[in-house]
Structure formats: C-alpha cells, structure tokens
Amino acid sequence: MNKLLSFIPEIPIADATDKVVDKITEIFAFIFDPISTHFGNFMEFFAEDFLMSIPPFIMILLVAILAFFVSGRKFGLAIFSIIGLWLIYNQDQWENLMYTVTLVLIASILSIVIGIPFGILISKSNLANIIIKPILDFMQTMPAFVYLIPAVAFFGIGMVPGVFASLIFAIPPTVRFTNLGIRQVPRELVEAADAFGSTGAQKLFKVELPMAKPTIMAGVNQTVMLALSMVVTASMIGAPGLGRDVLSALQRADVGTGFVAGIGIVILAIIIDRLTQGANRKKD
Amino acid sequence: MPIIEVENLTKIFGKNVKQAMKLLNEGASKDEILKETGCTVGVNKASFSVKPGEIFVIMGLSGSGKSTLVRLLNRLIEPTSGKILIEGEDLSQMDKNALRQARREKMSMVFQQFGLFPHRTVLENAAYGLEVQNIAKEEREEKAKRALELVGLGNYLHQKPGQLSGGMQQRVGLARALTNDPKVLLMDEAFSALDPLIRKDMQDELLDLQSTMQKTIIFITHDLDEALRLGDRIALMKDGQIVQIGTPEDILVNPANEYVERFVEDIDRSKVLTAQHIMKRPESVNIDTSGPRVALERMREAGISLIFAVDNARNFKGYISAEDASDALKKGITNLKEIVKNDVRRVDKDTTLNDIFSIVHDSPVPVVVVENNRLRGVIVRGAVIGALAGESEVSMENE
Structure with missing residues (x-):
C-alpha cells in the first residue's frame, strides 16, 4: 500500500524554497541591504534618541491625557495607564517598553499603509479578491516563527527583520476588514454616488471609505494587537524589547523575570487596544 | 418633442445573455427563456416617450421590472439592448465620461430608502451632486440651501x-436631487417607505413643487392610488413588459387587459371610504343662546346659505336656512327654535360611500354625520364625487 502512496518520489519543496529565498536574497540585496541599514538606524534613532529622551514622567502623563480624551473624557483608562506604565518603570522595564512600542508602532503603521490599499483593491476587483484571499489565509495560518527565517536571510538580525515578520503576520486583518467594510456599504448609497455622477475616486473617498471607517478601524485594532503579539517571537531574531526578556527568562527557566516582562506586554496591550478602540468610537 | 425616448430597452440578467436575447427576439416568454437558458428577463423591450414637464408613472407589482427599468435609464444597470434618448442623445452609446456628465447635468435620482450619506450633514448631502462637479463650496451650499428651503x-x-424622521429624510433626498437643477427626476418608489399619512403629504408637496418647477419626473411605484394621484400618464408593467400606457382615466376606464383590470378593481373607493373620510367640519349655531342675527352673520362669514343648529349640550337639532333667518329678523322673531327645520338626512360615520350616494342624491340639503346625537360633520355632493375621482380629502380635523 505504501508503494501506492510513494509512486512519486519526495517532492523537494524545502530545497526549492531554500533556493527561491536564496535567489531573492541575492537578487534584491541592493534593496534589502540599504533597508536593513537605514531603516534599522531610523528605528534605533526613534527608540533610543526620541522615545527614551522623553522623561518617563512626561511620557506617562501624555499617555494618560491621550487616554482621557480618547475614552470620551472618562478617567478609567487614564488611571490604568498611569498605574500600569509606572509599574513597568518600577520594574526597570522602561527601555524595553520603548523598543517594543517602536516595533509595534512601525509594524502597525506599515501594515495600515500597505494593507488599506490592498483592501480597497480586493473590494473593487473580484479577480484580485480570488488571488489575494488565499494568500492572506496562508499568511495568517503559517506559524509566525517560519517568517523569521527568510526575514533573517533578507535583513540580518535586529529590529528590521522583526518588523518584516510582524508585518506579514499582522497585515491580513487590515486588508480583510477594509475589503469587508467597502463591500458592506449599502447598495443604495453606492448607487446614489454613481447616480450623481461621482468619479471612482470621489465615490471611494467621499462615500465608501467614510462609510467603511468603523469596520476598517476594527481591522486596524486587530492588526495592532497581532503586531504586539509578534513581539516575543521577533525577539528570537534579536529584536530588543520586552519580548527579549520573556525569551531569555524562558531559556533560563526564570519564572520571575518572565512574569515581569509578560506583565509589561499585557499592560501595553490593554492600553493600545483601548486607545485604538476608543479612537473608533462615534463622536457625537 | 419628447425629452426622453426609450426604444426596445431590454435587460437580461444571467450568463447566456446572447442566447436569451435570440429567444426573446423569436418571441419566447420570460418563463421559457428562464427554463432554456437560466437567464432572467428583467425588462422586456420597453418603449415609451416622456414629454417635458410630465409626471410619468411606471407602476407594477414587485418583480415586474420597474426598479430595473428606472436604473436602466441612468445606466446604474447596463442595458442589454435598446436605446435611451435624452434630449435626442443616446445614453446607451455614451462612454464613461459622457455618461457621468449626463448624470451630473440631466438627471437626478431619489431612492426608496432615501440613499442619504449618514456621515454627512443634511446640507452636505444636498450639495453632493455639485460637490462632485468641483463647484466652489460657497456656491454649492447656497444652491443646496435653496433646495432644502424649497x-x-x-x-x-x-x-x-x-x-x-423618514419623511424629512426623503425631503433631503428630494432636495439633493433638486440642487443639481436637472431636467429629469428619477424617483424610485420614493414614498413607499413612508407611512400613509406622510406619504400623502409628500405626494401633495411633490405636486405643489412640480406646478412651479415643471421638471420631467419619472416616478416608480407599486401603489395604484399613488400612480393615479401623481401621474399625468401611467405605464403599467408586468413581467418586465409594459402592458399599458395611458392617462389615469384611460387606465381606469379602458384597462388594456385582464391584468390591468384586476389592478384597477382593487381600488373601488366607494367600498373603502366611509362618511368620516369625506365629511367636512360643519358650521353650527347654538339655538339656545343665539338669535337670527348671529346665525346670519355666521353664514355670511362662512359663505354658506344654511347653518346647522345645536343646543347647549351640542345635540344636533336641525338646520336654519338664510332665507328663514332673514324672514325671522324682519318679523321680529328672536328665538331660532321657531325656524329650525329638521328634514335632513343623517348618516353614521361608518356609512360607506356606496350607501351615501343615494342619500346625497335624494337630499336637497347636505347630509349630516351624527354620532350619539352629536353633530360630527357634513357631507356635500362635491366631496363624494371628489373622493371617487381619487382626490379624497381625508379631513382628519373632524376626528
């Protein structure tokens, strides 16, 4: 019976993938190298020379003020932010936090900037939809660790491959929700936009995107949370931040350190989640 | 010259459009084509023309293709074949840019569920049509404001x-369509989502507006009452085909076929309307407290020649004619009770129009509507005829 199954010898998928990745690395080195140098420098600058130059006290205050207004002039989130961020500072995790924030912020912004246009594209073209949907499924279900390998090949180690891996892992919700939001715009509104002689761009920017905004923002929220969840994974390829402490604690079976860094991630996650959700609330 | 001419406009939904079109040209029916090709015939060779300033109503039951037809007119749905001439230009042959220009300048649409943009204010909604033409904000808001005031x-x-509210939202929809100052208004079941009283108000208002604006209006509805109230001419649709085009009277009096007849049958108003729908507020005088001078004064004020008499408890007592009152004045009679006449026909408020006919015909004076011996209203001949003609003055003030 086994003969029947093995009438074709093992297909060399692994080898082929290796070769493809090698080729890509080789051919696109002229793009990847400057990206990893300049972009890496920029991120380090952003984390070390910008975020860390702000005194933690001021930073906590700014986040609290932002939380107060975003949550509709309620104190809950603001108070939580003050206590949570102070706790992270107290545990001497402030620098790690800043690296993590940088990583999440940059990965999220890139995901949104790339994801929304793709979402628009697949909402407008059924062909693009048929092609891109399975790719998104693939990107989301493939274990995130796997992305680290080509990321290292392309960009070496550090923050840049971390952002690259986060990007691939976190981008699908933004694309999907943008598509969904636009497709869900009531038919009559699309007809109204057409009937009054809108161009495609006018229809998109004046009707479809504003109508789809709450849905798109729900996708952005998901994307940001996924990017944050990549923090620990990305630390495996040398990205600094809270994740690195979790990883090293794991390697040394150091429960205490792992817990402290883990708590930091949880606090950051809650603050980011509430902030992005709050920004999506209707302003009346 | 007609402003809109539609020739053999056809829409077939489905994959085998070519084959379906061939069958249709050979005279196959909608059902046969569906069975043979799996295609649905949405609109089947519709032809009509609309004169400038006319309200042209397209009516039919749901699934008759009327909403598809109106969307073919501005190509929200692409026609399979046929011509749409607007001021002599064939819309069906236009490229994207020309079509967009025509949509901006020649016609606007009003939607069943209003189709308003919820994220924009009323003013921004009304100005949308001009906004997409890149007209300066000040100018377009000025025009939108005028339309909204209208x-x-x-x-x-x-x-x-x-x-x-729903009624107000549809006014916004109407204002948005008027802001562009188009020649043609396409109204797709514009009032169908409104409740009946508001709907009637909107119909009246549309007729008022139309009397000053003189737009060409294509109005889609499934409601024959609405069609008869609004339409200068009515096209009746069934299974994607236009089965009859004519004035409301043509349709009522000479139904083209059984289908139209069945439609028209449904609105035998004489069986539906009752006394309370057509009664008017009566003028009355209290005979316990007033004399002939007061009665005459009231009649003069109201421009009538007889007035109804009630007592202190507002019980109906009869009527007083102007003649009798002035005679009484001359003779020095001050008590109205002496000149009250009581030969008046009374009906209940739930009496149907059908029954009121003969009563009104036999009675020399208006018929009164009495409830628990109280005077509730009065029915004059004109109201009965008016109600039958479809312009029922449903006077809620008496309720």
Missing part, C-alpha cells in the same frame, strides 16, 4: 440624516 428643511441644515 422642501421645508431650511432649519435642519446641520443635522445628520439619522436625526430626522
């Missing part, structure tokens, strides 16, 4: 549509 929403400019 429909009575001058005070709601900065509200969001969600804050308005």
Whole structure:
C-alpha cells in the first residue's frame, strides 16, 4: 500500500524554497541591504534618541491625557495607564517598553499603509479578491516563527527583520476588514454616488471609505494587537524589547523575570487596544 | 418633442445573455427563456416617450421590472439592448465620461430608502451632486440651501440624516436631487417607505413643487392610488413588459387587459371610504343662546346659505336656512327654535360611500354625520364625487 502512496518520489519543496529565498536574497540585496541599514538606524534613532529622551514622567502623563480624551473624557483608562506604565518603570522595564512600542508602532503603521490599499483593491476587483484571499489565509495560518527565517536571510538580525515578520503576520486583518467594510456599504448609497455622477475616486473617498471607517478601524485594532503579539517571537531574531526578556527568562527557566516582562506586554496591550478602540468610537 | 425616448430597452440578467436575447427576439416568454437558458428577463423591450414637464408613472407589482427599468435609464444597470434618448442623445452609446456628465447635468435620482450619506450633514448631502462637479463650496451650499428651503428643511441644515424622521429624510433626498437643477427626476418608489399619512403629504408637496418647477419626473411605484394621484400618464408593467400606457382615466376606464383590470378593481373607493373620510367640519349655531342675527352673520362669514343648529349640550337639532333667518329678523322673531327645520338626512360615520350616494342624491340639503346625537360633520355632493375621482380629502380635523 505504501508503494501506492510513494509512486512519486519526495517532492523537494524545502530545497526549492531554500533556493527561491536564496535567489531573492541575492537578487534584491541592493534593496534589502540599504533597508536593513537605514531603516534599522531610523528605528534605533526613534527608540533610543526620541522615545527614551522623553522623561518617563512626561511620557506617562501624555499617555494618560491621550487616554482621557480618547475614552470620551472618562478617567478609567487614564488611571490604568498611569498605574500600569509606572509599574513597568518600577520594574526597570522602561527601555524595553520603548523598543517594543517602536516595533509595534512601525509594524502597525506599515501594515495600515500597505494593507488599506490592498483592501480597497480586493473590494473593487473580484479577480484580485480570488488571488489575494488565499494568500492572506496562508499568511495568517503559517506559524509566525517560519517568517523569521527568510526575514533573517533578507535583513540580518535586529529590529528590521522583526518588523518584516510582524508585518506579514499582522497585515491580513487590515486588508480583510477594509475589503469587508467597502463591500458592506449599502447598495443604495453606492448607487446614489454613481447616480450623481461621482468619479471612482470621489465615490471611494467621499462615500465608501467614510462609510467603511468603523469596520476598517476594527481591522486596524486587530492588526495592532497581532503586531504586539509578534513581539516575543521577533525577539528570537534579536529584536530588543520586552519580548527579549520573556525569551531569555524562558531559556533560563526564570519564572520571575518572565512574569515581569509578560506583565509589561499585557499592560501595553490593554492600553493600545483601548486607545485604538476608543479612537473608533462615534463622536457625537 | 419628447425629452426622453426609450426604444426596445431590454435587460437580461444571467450568463447566456446572447442566447436569451435570440429567444426573446423569436418571441419566447420570460418563463421559457428562464427554463432554456437560466437567464432572467428583467425588462422586456420597453418603449415609451416622456414629454417635458410630465409626471410619468411606471407602476407594477414587485418583480415586474420597474426598479430595473428606472436604473436602466441612468445606466446604474447596463442595458442589454435598446436605446435611451435624452434630449435626442443616446445614453446607451455614451462612454464613461459622457455618461457621468449626463448624470451630473440631466438627471437626478431619489431612492426608496432615501440613499442619504449618514456621515454627512443634511446640507452636505444636498450639495453632493455639485460637490462632485468641483463647484466652489460657497456656491454649492447656497444652491443646496435653496433646495432644502424649497422642501421645508431650511432649519435642519446641520443635522445628520439619522436625526430626522423618514419623511424629512426623503425631503433631503428630494432636495439633493433638486440642487443639481436637472431636467429629469428619477424617483424610485420614493414614498413607499413612508407611512400613509406622510406619504400623502409628500405626494401633495411633490405636486405643489412640480406646478412651479415643471421638471420631467419619472416616478416608480407599486401603489395604484399613488400612480393615479401623481401621474399625468401611467405605464403599467408586468413581467418586465409594459402592458399599458395611458392617462389615469384611460387606465381606469379602458384597462388594456385582464391584468390591468384586476389592478384597477382593487381600488373601488366607494367600498373603502366611509362618511368620516369625506365629511367636512360643519358650521353650527347654538339655538339656545343665539338669535337670527348671529346665525346670519355666521353664514355670511362662512359663505354658506344654511347653518346647522345645536343646543347647549351640542345635540344636533336641525338646520336654519338664510332665507328663514332673514324672514325671522324682519318679523321680529328672536328665538331660532321657531325656524329650525329638521328634514335632513343623517348618516353614521361608518356609512360607506356606496350607501351615501343615494342619500346625497335624494337630499336637497347636505347630509349630516351624527354620532350619539352629536353633530360630527357634513357631507356635500362635491366631496363624494371628489373622493371617487381619487382626490379624497381625508379631513382628519373632524376626528
């Protein structure tokens, strides 16, 4: 019976993938190298020379003020932010936090900037939809660790491959929700936009995107949370931040350190989640 | 010269459009084509022309293709074949840019569920048609404001549509269509989502507006009453085909076929309307307290020649004619009770129009509607005839 199954010898998928990745690395080195140098420098600058130059006290205050207004002039989130961020500072995790924030912020912004246009594209073209949907499924279900390998090949180690891996892992919700939001715009509104002689761009920017905004923002929220969840994974390829402490604690079976860094991630996650959700609330 | 001419306009939905079109040209029926090709014939060779300033009603039951037809006119749905001439230009042959230009300048549409943009204010909604033409903000808002004032929403400019009632929302929809100052208004079941009283108000208002604007209006409806009230001419649709085009009278008096007849049958108003629908507020005088001078004065004020008499408890007592009252004045009679006449026919408020016919015909004076011996209203001959003609003055003030 086994003969029947093995009438074709093992297909060399692994080898082929290796070769493809090698080729890509080789051919696109002229793009990847400057990206990893300049972009890496920029991120380090952003984390070390910008975020860390702000005194933690001021930073906590700014986040609290932002939380107060975003949550509709309620104190809950603001108070939580003050206590949570102070706790992270107290545990001497402030620098790690800043690296993590940088990583999440940059990965999220890139995901949104790339994801929304793709979402628009697949909402407008059924062909693009048929092609891109399975790719998104693939990107989301493939274990995130796997992305680290080509990321290292392309960009070496550090923050840049971390952002690259986060990007691939976190981008699908933004694309999907943008598509969904636009497709869900009531038919009559699309007809109204057409009937009054809108161009495609006018229809998109004046009707479809504003109508789809709450849905798109729900996708952005998901994307940001996924990017944050990549923090620990990305630390495996040398990205600094809270994740690195979790990883090293794991390697040394150091429960205490792992817990402290883990708590930091949880606090950051809650603050980011509430902030992005709050920004999506209707302003009346 | 007609402003809109539609020739053999056809829409077939489905994959085998070519084959379906061939069958249709050979005279196959909608069902046969569906069975043979799996295609649905949405609109089947519709031809009609509309004169400038006319309200052309297209009516049919749901699934008759009327909403598809109106969307073919501005190509929200692409026609399979046929011509759409607007002021002599064939819309069906236009490229994208020409079509967009035609949509901007020649016709506007009003939607069943209003189709308003919820994230924009009433003013921004009304100005949308000009905004996409890149007309300066000041100018377009000025025009939008004027259109909104026209429909009575001058005070709601900065509200969001969600804050308005259904009737008001549709006024915004109408204002948005008017802001562009188009030649043609396409109204797709524009009033169908409104409740009956508001709907009637909107119909009246549309007729008022139309008397000053003289737009060409294509109005889609499934409601024959609405079609008869609004339409200068009515096209009746069934299974994607236009089965009859004519004035409301043509349709009522000479139904083209059984289908139209069945439609028209449904609105035998004489069986539906009752006394309370057509009664008017009666003028009355209290005979316990007033004399002939007061009665005459009241009649003069109201421009009538007889007035109804009630007592202190507002019980109906009869009527007093102007003649009798002035005679009494001359003779020095001061008590109205002496000149009250009681030969008046009374009906209950639930008496149907059908029964009121003969009563009104036999009675020399208006028929009164009495409830528990109280005077509730009066029915004059004109109201009965008017109600049958479809312009029932449903006077709620008596309720």
